Amino acid sequence: MSTPPTGASRSRPSIGRSLTVVLGAGVLGYGVLLLAPEPSDTLWRVGIWLAAGVVVHDVVIAGLSILLGAVVLRLPRPVRAPVAVGLVLGAVVAAVSLPAWGRFGAKADNPTLLDVDYRLGAILTVVILVLGVAVSASWRLRRAHRATADGGPAADPRAGREAGEWD
Structure with missing residues (x-):
């Protein structure tokens, strides 16, 4: 009888994963309870909003991420990590600041x-x-x-370092 290879998938999910699924199902159920008394036009608008979020993510955000990832891979190896980090942080700045740019939530009676x-x-x-x-x-x-x-061993900037430290 042989032992399964290291890292092989287990037959039952971990406790953390199970708790996450239960918590997620509870939050989803609570959301459904909150939406249940709403009129049908509100339910349609919520459904369209949720579907649009999935489409925007899958088409726009994922598409841009793939495109930018392909561009970053064409850069010299030492430059890739700083540019990738800069792109991620730039996306975070945009996501956080765009609502304020649009002045969503501004009220004329409260300047x-x-x-x-x-x-x-x-x-x-x-x-x-x-x-x-x-x-x-x-x-x-x-x-x-x-x-x-200098003729050192570092034609690859990762030489002498753990794999993944530079990338």
Whole structure:
């Protein structure tokens, strides 16, 4: 009798996964209970909104992620990680700042809501992010170039390091 290979799938799910499924089903059930008394036109609008979210994610966000991933793979190896991190952080800044840019939730009778120039803050954050990516990428390129110019063992900037540390 042989033992299964390391990392083989188990026949029963873990306790954490089971608890997550139960919690998710409970939250879903609670949402259904909240929607049950609503009129049918509201239910249709909620259904369209949920379906549109799936389509936007699968077509727009996933499509852009695949495209940007292909572009990042064409960059020199030392530059890939800083650019990828910059793209992810830029997406987070956009997701967080877009509602404020659109002034969603602003009320004429309460001028203290959204009373800051959020566009300027988001633009400055992205500028600082781009500068950080540029500094990190140039430092890594210089280091990789120096390692190969010195005749060291590092034609690959990962030489002598654990796999995945640079990528």
